[in-house]
Amino acid sequence: MSNCLVAQSGGPTSVINATIAGIVKANQLNPLYEHVYGGLNGVEGILNERFVDLTDMSEEENRILQQTPSSALGSCRYKLKRDNVKDFEKLIRIMEKYDISTVFYTGGNDSMDTVTALSEYAEAQGITGRRFIGCPKTIDNDLMHTDHCPGYGSAAKYIAATTLQTWLDLNVYTRQEVLIVETMGRDAGWLAASACLSGVVDILIIPEAPFDKDEFLKLVRKFIRQKNKCVVVVSEGARYADGTYISSSETKNDGFGHATLGGAAHTLKEMVLESGVSSRCRVQDLSYAQRCHAGDLSLTDMTESFRLGMSAHMHSADPAFTGRMVALKRREGEAYEVEYITIPAGEAANYVRNFPAEWILPDYQGVTEEALAYMRPLIQGKPDLILENGLPAYVKPYYMR
Amino acid sequence: MSNCLVAQSGGPTSVINATIAGIVKANQLNPLYEHVYGGLNGVEGILNERFVDLTDMSEEENRILQQTPSSALGSCRYKLKRDNVKDFEKLIRIMEKYDISTVFYTGGNDSMDTVTALSEYAEAQGITGRRFIGCPKTIDNDLMHTDHCPGYGSAAKYIAATTLQTWLDLNVYTRQEVLIVETMGRDAGWLAASACLSGVVDILIIPEAPFDKDEFLKLVRKFIRQKNKCVVVVSEGARYADGTYISSSETKNDGFGHATLGGAAHTLKEMVLESGVSSRCRVQDLSYAQRCHAGDLSLTDMTESFRLGMSAHMHSADPAFTGRMVALKRREGEAYEVEYITIPAGEAANYVRNFPAEWILPDYQGVTEEALAYMRPLIQGKPDLILENGLPAYVKPYYMR
Numbered sequence: 001m002s003n004c005l006v007a008q009s010g011g012p013t014s015v016i017n018a019t020i021a022g023i024v025k026a027n028q029l030n031p032l033y034e035h036v037y038g039g040l041n042g043v044e045g046i047l048n049e050r051f052v053d054l055t056d057m058s059e060e061e062n063r064i065l066q067q068t069p070s071s072a073l074g075s076c077r078y079k080l081k082r083d084n085v086k087d088f089e090k091l092i093r094i095m096e097k098y099d100i101s102t103v104f105y106t107g108g109n110d111s112m113d114t115v116t117a118l119s120e121y122a123e124a125q126g127i128t129g130r131r132f133i134g135c136p137k138t139i140d141n142d143l144m145h146t147d148h149c150p151g152y153g154s155a156a157k158y159i160a161a162t163t164l165q166t167w168l169d170l171n172v173y174t175r176q177e178v179l180i181v182e183t184m185g186r187d188a189g190w191l192a193a194s195a196c197l198s199g200v201v202d203i204l205i206i207p208e209a210p211f212d213k214d215e216f217l218k219l220v221r222k223f224i225r226q227k228n229k230c231v232v233v234v235s236e237g238a239r240y241a242d243g244t245y246i247s248s249s250e251t252k253n254d255g256f257g258h259a260t261l262g263g264a265a266h267t268l269k270e271m272v273l274e275s276g277v278s279s280r281c282r283v284q285d286l287s288y289a290q291r292c293h294a295g296d297l298s299l300t301d302m303t304e305s306f307r308l309g310m311s312a313h314m315h316s317a318d319p320a321f322t323g324r325m326v327a328l329k330r331r332e333g334e335a336y337e338v339e340y341i342t343i344p345a346g347e348a349a350n351y352v353r354n355f356p357a358e359w360i361l362p363d364y365q366g367v368t369e370e371a372l373a374y375m376r377p378l379i380q381g382k383p384d385l386i387l388e389n390g391l392p393a394y395v396k397p398y399y400m401r
Numbered sequence: 402m403s404n405c406l407v408a409q410s411g412g413p414t415s416v417i418n419a420t421i422a423g424i425v426k427a428n429q430l431n432p433l434y435e436h437v438y439g440g441l442n443g444v445e446g447i448l449n450e451r452f453v454d455l456t457d458m459s460e461e462e463n464r465i466l467q468q469t470p471s472s473a474l475g476s477c478r479y480k481l482k483r484d485n486v487k488d489f490e491k492l493i494r495i496m497e498k499y500d501i502s503t504v505f506y507t508g509g510n511d512s513m514d515t516v517t518a519l520s521e522y523a524e525a526q527g528i529t530g531r532r533f534i535g536c537p538k539t540i541d542n543d544l545m546h547t548d549h550c551p552g553y554g555s556a557a558k559y560i561a562a563t564t565l566q567t568w569l570d571l572n573v574y575t576r577q578e579v580l581i582v583e584t585m586g587r588d589a590g591w592l593a594a595s596a597c598l599s600g601v602v603d604i605l606i607i608p609e610a611p612f613d614k615d616e617f618l619k620l621v622r623k624f625i626r627q628k629n630k631c632v633v634v635v636s637e638g639a640r641y642a643d644g645t646y647i648s649s650s651e652t653k654n655d656g657f658g659h660a661t662l663g664g665a666a667h668t669l670k671e672m673v674l675e676s677g678v679s680s681r682c683r684v685q686d687l688s689y690a691q692r693c694h695a696g697d698l699s700l701t702d703m704t705e706s707f708r709l710g711m712s713a714h715m716h717s718a719d720p721a722f723t724g725r726m727v728a729l730k731r732r733e734g735e736a737y738e739v740e741y742i743t744i745p746a747g748e749a750a751n752y753v754r755n756f757p758a759e760w761i762l763p764d765y766q767g768v769t770e771e772a773l774a775y776m777r778p779l780i781q782g783k784p785d786l787i788l789e790n791g792l793p794a795y796v797k798p799y800y801m802r
Contacts, residue, residue: 012573041575070569077574161792162690168471169693171798172413173478174442197792284688288580292566295559295696298791379791390699390780391562391598397572 001031002101002129004316006054007039007046008071008137009107009114013151014158014294015305016137017395018066019106020073022309024057032317037098040399042076042107043114047090051098052398065395066306067385069292074399080114088121095130102131102316104309108138108149112325112349119323119345134325134345135312137305139291141190143348146327147338150308151291153301153378156194158293159183159286160379164198166284167231177280178220178230178272182265184290185235189355191290192235194375196366204366205234205268208355210241213271219364221277230278234264294392299381304328304338311340336377402432403502403530405717407455408440408447409538410508410515411478413471414552415559415695416706417538418796420507421474422466423710425458433718438499441800443477443508444515448491452499453799466796467707468786470693475800481515489522496531503532503717505710509539509550513726513750520724520746535726535746536713538706540692542591544749547728548739551709552692554702554779557595559694560584560687561780565599567685568632578681579621579631579673583666585691586636590756592691593636595776597767605767606635606669609756611642614672620765622678631679635665695793700782705729705739712741737778 004027006020020038027036036054039046052073057065065072080087095103105115115134122130136143139155163181170179183191189206196204202223205211223230239245247263265283272281312326325345331337359371386393405428407421421439428437437455440447453474458466466473481488496504506516516535523531537544542553564582571580584592590607597605603624606612624631640646648664666684673682713727726746732738760772787794 008573012570041573044575068569069566071573074575075573077576157791158696161696162694164792164795165470165693165695166689168469168795168798169413169689171801172409172442172472172476174445174475175478197790282689284690285686287685288567288570288683289563289685289690292570293563293696294566295562295694376790381791382786382788385783387783389598389777390558390782391565394565394569397569400572 001034002099003035003037004033004102004104005037005039005046005100006073006104007042008073008075009042009105009111010075010138011108011291012070012075013137013139013291014069014154014297015151015302016106017068017072018302018305019135019137019150019309020054021062021065022306023104023313024054025062026310026313027055032313033102037100038073038398041074042078043080044076044078045074046094047087049094052401061395064386064393066302067294067297067383067392068394069294072395072397074397079110080117082117088118091118092122092127092130101129102133104133104135104312106135106137108136108140108143109348109350109352112136112143112345115325116323116346116349122322129319131316131322133312133316133321134348135308136325136327136348139191140185140188142188142353144351144353145343145347147330148328148378150301150305152190153298154296155191155290156197156375157298157379158290158296159191159194160197161296162284162286163195163231163233164200167198167200170229170231170282174228175280176224176228176278177282178224178232178278180232180234180265180268180281180283182234182236182283182285186237187352189235192233193355193367193371195233197372197375197379200231201233201366202230203232203364205232205238205364206355207235207237207239208357209360209364211238211246216364217271217275217277220272224278232268234268236264238264297383298379299383300378302383308340315342402435403500404436404438405434405503405505406438406440406447406501407474407505408443409472409474409476410443410506410512411476411539412509412692413476414538414540414692415470415555415698416552416703417507418469418473419467419703419706420536420538420551420710421455422463423707424505424714425455426463427711427714428456433714434503438501439474439799442475443479444481445477445479446475447495448488450495453802462796465787465794467703468695468698468784468793469795470695473796473798475798480511481518483518489519492519493523493528493531502530503534505534505536505713507536507538509537509541509544510749510751513537513544513746516726517724517747517750523723530720532717532723534713534717534722535749536709537726537728537749540592541586541589543589543754545752545754546744546748548731549729549779551702551706553591554699555697556592556691557598557776558699558780559691559697560592560595561598562697563685563687564596564632564634565601568599568601571630571632571683575629576681577625577629577679578683579625579633579679581633581635581666581669581682581684583635583637583684583686587638588753590636593634594756594768594772596634598773598776598780601632602634602767603631604633604765606633606639606765607756608636608638608640609758610761610765612639612647617765618672618676618678621673625679633669635669637665639665698784699780700784701779703784709741716743
């Protein structure tokens with residue numbers, strides 16, 4: 001019996017570990033592999049043979065792993081470039097050495113590209129019995145051909161809850177004040193849009209709807225006149241029609257050619273105060289907490305992430321199953337239900353799935369009822385978290401052991 | 402039978418409404434008053450006779466009110482100045498008009514001063530049958546003569562959980578990086594100190610321990626050398642030995658003569674990047690979410706806030722009970738238990754209870770085990786929240802009805 005390897009890449013989410021827990025549990029119930037290895041820090045660690053053995057994980061650790069946010073196996077930003085044959089050769093040698101037939105790789109766009117590149121390389125080289133399977137995860141929800149991405153529901157829930165709560169906080173005083181909530185979302189507005197689930201967003205600014213400063217200030221003035229308050233939610237990647245980001249700190253990049261953003265809310269705050277449309281303006285920058293805050297886990301999201309791992313494990317019984325990603329398909333009908341389908345990983349890779357134009361209301365008014373109906377099921381339910389000293393119990397990251 | 406009035410003042414907390422729910426419930430069980438009125442927006446609304454009738458609140462609304470963050474009756478920053486006899490006279494006239502014998506006022510230092518001033522005024526004027534009772538609430542935990550303040554436990558829990566979660570997120574990459582978490586706390590370090598419950602804080606900077614830039618950078622360098630990471634937690638009110646705040650935005654004030662702060666973390670980030678001790682530095686500014694995030698409510702905190710309201714109602718049966726605040730006293734012994742005592746509100750007012758010097762470890766290393774033992778019971782337990790569409794259900798603020 002051969003072995004399999006699971007690894008994580010890209011930005012973490014609150015439920016990314018549930019997929020790993022699902023793969024481990026599936027193999028305990030239906031042992032396709034002798035060992036389930038965890039590769040530490042994604043491709044980076046795999047190339048350095050940094051493995052842990054997850055095969056016999058206890059039921060308790062499995063449950064706690066599911067509720068532990070942030071890649072417990074560690075992540076990396078190292079990209080397997082298609083022309084770097086040396087890395088590819090080394091990886092195959094390592095798989096042979098450890099008798100690893102299957103690599104499960106959880107990640108976003110870039111990771112699905114890695115899965116595709118490795119499968120294509122193996123095929124081109126006539127290498128058999130080495131398979132690469134993608135498991136999607138990203139709070140950005142911007143992968144193609146999947147109804148949504150595990151991780152998005154929990155982030156959306158945190159964003160909606162925090163928007164609602166900070167709106168309550170904003171309103172306790174009668175004074176004039178603007179609240180600006182900033183979410184992640186470099187290219188797609190899914191995260192910022194989820195704030196609309198709170199029902200209290202006055203102005204929504206996402207990358208898909210070009211920013212117009214005059215229009216923005218006019219709207220803030222309108223809401224301040226109406227009710228002395230205004231709630232703005234903005235994506236870090238919000239931009240002008242010419243593509244310039246509204247945040248000022250767009251100069252750096254993260255090594256993948258992505259701009260590292262942040263500061264959109266503070267830029268808007270400056271505009272509000274300088275123009276005088278409001279005398280007070282507060283900022284709630286959700287920052288990293290939105291992708292790891294596990295007090296607000298969506299049970300739906302956590303369960304789907306776990307089952308997606310189980311599904312990937314099951315599909316891997318097929319020796320021809322490689323270069324594919326397990327995706328979520330929403331069933332037709334009144335009640336929310338998903339099925340787990342598979343698609344070529346290359347179809348999900350390197351394309352950004354934008355927030356649909358037809359779901360965006362004009363004049364930065366937020367999103368349509370259809371959009372809310374899409375998002376609402378994803379934030380439902382709360383897991384019965386295991387606590388330790390009053391805080392949620394988390395597994396110690398495997399890369400720290 | 403006369404009536405009573407409850408009102409809220411100062412900054413909100415996640416459990417401030419549980420005290421109101423406790424007063425209302427106590428009066429349903431033991432009707433000392435014909436009506437329990439809620440005064441909207443604190444003294445400001447009371448002086449304008451903006452009341453709601455809370456007497457017959459349903460059990461369901463009572464439960465949801467307990468889990469609703471931020472003053473549901475609204476708050477104010479209006480201070481009843483001791484020399485403003487007109488306001489005092491007006492308030493007494495309004496109490497007479499509505500046959501209000503007792504005012505319950507929830508708030509922090511300033512509110513306890515208001516309770517004291519009103520009681521003293523009534524006594525000096527020979528006015529009988531008008532009583533003023535203080536109920537403490539503040540996330541700052543800086544009131545004297547109470548073991549702790551309702552609201553602190555839930556804020557501490559959110560801060561500790563978010564520190565732990567963002568630390569997990571920080572560590573998934575192998576790269577060098579500093580995380581700086583900023584908490585509220587203008588004058589006292591209780592909130593920042595609670596981050597130490599996470600067990601992952603490397604450097605803690607609170608107002609009680611003067612900030613030294615060279616020492617700080619030396620420490621960051623040490624941790625970066627040791628483990629490529631460093632977690633810093635800083636109070637917004639952290640300051641140099643000469644009293645200058647480390648944040649740059651200390652020029653404004655909130656009308657009470659308090660500086661409005663914020664930006665300490667960004668100032669530290671600048672220091673880290675400019676000095677070159679780390680090439681990457683991220684900020685998590687908890688901002689307003691720390692006083693209204695109700696996904697992390699501490700059941701202990703919520704229960705104590707509710708019972709404190711019930712206790713205040715019970716004490717008000719005594720016609721001589723005025724100018725006093727209900728406080729929490731921790732019982733001696735292994736198991737955590739509190740009793741509800743009463744103290745003169747004036748003793749709690751206008752003094753800041755600092756984080757004890759003997760609980761601060763040298764070299765910004767955090768807090769002692771004794772401090773953790775003090776804080777730990779306050780964050781225990783999670784309420785079984787009532788959900789609505791996947792988000793916690795909240796009452797519609799009374800000032801919006």
